[in-house]
Amino acid sequence: MDKEALKQKIMEVFQKKAGGAGKSKIYLKDLQREIPDANPRDIKNAANELVKEGKLEYFSTGSTVMYGLPGVGMGLEAGMEKPEE
Amino acid sequence: MGEVKKHETPLMDDLKSGPWPSFVDDIYNYAEKKKKQACFDIMGQMELSYKNRETHWKHGGIVGVFGYGGGVIGRYSDQQEMFPSIWAFHTVRVNQPAAKWYHSSALRKLCDMWDHRGSGIVNFHGSTGDIILLGTVTEQLEYIFYDLGHQLKMDLGGSGSNLRTPECCMGMSRCEWSCIDTQDIIYELTMAFQDELHRPAFPYKFKIKVSGCPNDCVAAIARSDFSVIGTWRDKIKIDQDAVRAYVGGELKPNAGAHSDRDWGPFDIKKEVIDLCPTKCMFWDEGQKKLYINDAECNRCMHCINVMPEALWPGDDRGAVILMGAKAPILDGAQLSTVIIPFMKLEPPYDNLKNLLYKVWDYWMEHGKNRERLGETIQRIGLNRFIVDVLGLKPLPQHVKEPRSNPYIFWKEEEVEGGWTRDVAEFRKRHPA
Ligand code: HEM
Ligand code: HEM
Ligand code: SF4
Ligand code: SF4
Numbered sequence: 001m002d003k004e005a006l007k008q009k010i011m012e013v014f015q016k017k018a019g020g021a022g023k024s025k026i027y028l029k030d031l032q033r034e035i036p037d038a039n040p041r042d043i044k045n046a047a048n049e050l051v052k053e054g055k056l057e058y059f060s061t062g063s064t065v066m067y068g069l070p071g072v073g074m075g076l077e078a079g080m081e082k083p084e085e
Numbered sequence: 086m087g088e089v090k091k092h093e094t095p096l097m098d099d100l101k102s103g104p105w106p107s108f109v110d111d112i113y114n115y116a117e118k119k120k121k122q123a124c125f126d127i128m129g130q131m132e133l134s135y136k137n138r139e140t141h142w143k144h145g146g147i148v149g150v151f152g153y154g155g156g157v158i159g160r161y162s163d164q165q166e167m168f169p170s171i172w173a174f175h176t177v178r179v180n181q182p183a184a185k186w187y188h189s190s191a192l193r194k195l196c197d198m199w200d201h202r203g204s205g206i207v208n209f210h211g212s213t214g215d216i217i218l219l220g221t222v223t224e225q226l227e228y229i230f231y232d233l234g235h236q237l238k239m240d241l242g243g244s245g246s247n248l249r250t251p252e253c254c255m256g257m258s259r260c261e262w263s264c265i266d267t268q269d270i271i272y273e274l275t276m277a278f279q280d281e282l283h284r285p286a287f288p289y290k291f292k293i294k295v296s297g298c299p300n301d302c303v304a305a306i307a308r309s310d311f312s313v314i315g316t317w318r319d320k321i322k323i324d325q326d327a328v329r330a331y332v333g334g335e336l337k338p339n340a341g342a343h344s345d346r347d348w349g350p351f352d353i354k355k356e357v358i359d360l361c362p363t364k365c366m367f368w369d370e371g372q373k374k375l376y377i378n379d380a381e382c383n384r385c386m387h388c389i390n391v392m393p394e395a396l397w398p399g400d401d402r403g404a405v406i407l408m409g410a411k412a413p414i415l416d417g418a419q420l421s422t423v424i425i426p427f428m429k430l431e432p433p434y435d436n437l438k439n440l441l442y443k444v445w446d447y448w449m450e451h452g453k454n455r456e457r458l459g460e461t462i463q464r465i466g467l468n469r470f471i472v473d474v475l476g477l478k479p480l481p482q483h484v485k486e487p488r489s490n491p492y493i494f495w496k497e498e499e500v501e502g503g504w505t506r507d508v509a510e511f512r513k514r515h516p517a
Binding site: 027028030041052057058059060061062063064065 | 144145146147149151152154155158159176244245246247284285286287288289290446449450452453454455
């Protein structure tokens, strides 16, 4: 699968999951499960490129990292938005 | 600079009464000198945590710097009204130089930068090895990243599901026991694996640590998924004159490290021979000569540590590669297991890099979410990991001791006649 096609597939997975009651943040492993015919390293590279392009964003607890669509679901944890001055 | 708001912190103040210098003094001195609200607030929040016996930090988030998926860890206070200056208090991990040697001018610059852009509170070093800059706000992150990269020539370290900042002992920079150039190895790996270090690639964290000899000063065997520990294949080098000088009391055992108390005259039998874990040493009192059966020696370093002027690691040096250490989240803590008993390590260390790629390829595909390498190995079995995943031959060094990890099983193709041979026919010749 070429890189652009893979990126396209990854975005489809996110749109599918984000719509309805799905999860807004997912792990690399979840992407691998959804796209079994692609190599995990290629998926990782494609997902990281999508972040650079601004189409995905990282969500990290410090110990692990998930990926999400910008602006969908929790940005910061609920209640973490900066208080009004 | 406006007025600062101070908090009552009796529980924190109590910590100052101990015999050691206290971080409470340090933080308050700094807070007063610089009139830093964040430092007063951090003490206030900690007081509250001591009182309530629970944390008031929330963690997680999307903060980071452009292009990197690690190195910044979002932290937020859940007491925004009481402690507004630490509503965001992010941690920044900075990749330490190999073996942690700094020029004082670099440290001064780093502190000035952090004084200006962060809380001023630092931790040298975190347990992964990084310099930890504690507490800044989201708006400062890109500036911090720019200053680190362009003025200090420093980079962020790893966090999340990334390769974590590799770490090593001081190795050849100060220690004559180092069997490998630990700093060079760490530098090479860090440069080679920039992508893995800065962008999430794995099911969970992955740590590489390198120690120059089996004293393992960075505790690689306990703290890293991939532990490289210097060792040697030939014989321990012995200077019999120096051994006699230790026995005669002219040289101080352990280079005088325990001389604060009178332990009586040095007793080579009690302090060295009897403590050798493999019982492979012999002191001939008549001949005044030390013998070592090197085939049995497991390179524990004890005798060398006690008599450093008489004994040295041999000349045929390299490293043992162990894998799978982890902290006790699942199944308890675990030390790394020997995978490659001996590997020569010469720049550019392609053998080491290729081994890492092999391990990562498998773990990225088959490791479960939040499963450390050691847990993956346990799940599939050490046998399969060594033979099927890495394509290596099982060796006696893989067995901890007979029967404690007997993992070598026959495969059908290795058994004459396979699983389907005619057992009745066999039993005719060999009654059960
Ligand atoms: C060429 C001849 C032999 C070979 C290759 C052989 C090999 C083995 C092996 C591989 C084991 C298992 C060791 C372990 O699990 O740690 C074993 C165990 C044992 N063998 Fe032999 N053996 C031989 C002859 C004999 C003979 C002649 C006897 C007694 C008459 C004997 C008695 C035993 C016993 C009692 C055990 C322990 C069984 C147990 O703990 O369950 N072996 N042998
Ligand atoms: C009163 C007589 C005996 C007692 C109380 C006794 C007791 C034991 C015990 C407690 C074990 C260890 C079991 C384990 O750790 O799992 C053992 C193992 C064994 N015994 Fe005996 N035993 C006796 C007689 C014998 C005799 C007569 C023989 C052989 C002719 C024998 C052969 C063995 C063997 C081959 C093992 C296995 C060793 C191993 O797995 O390492 N025993 N016995
Ligand atoms: S691990 Fe060995 S080589 Fe490294 S500093 Fe410690 S004693 Fe020296
Ligand atoms: S290094 Fe350890 S095992 Fe080897 S001879 Fe010395 S004390 Fe014994």
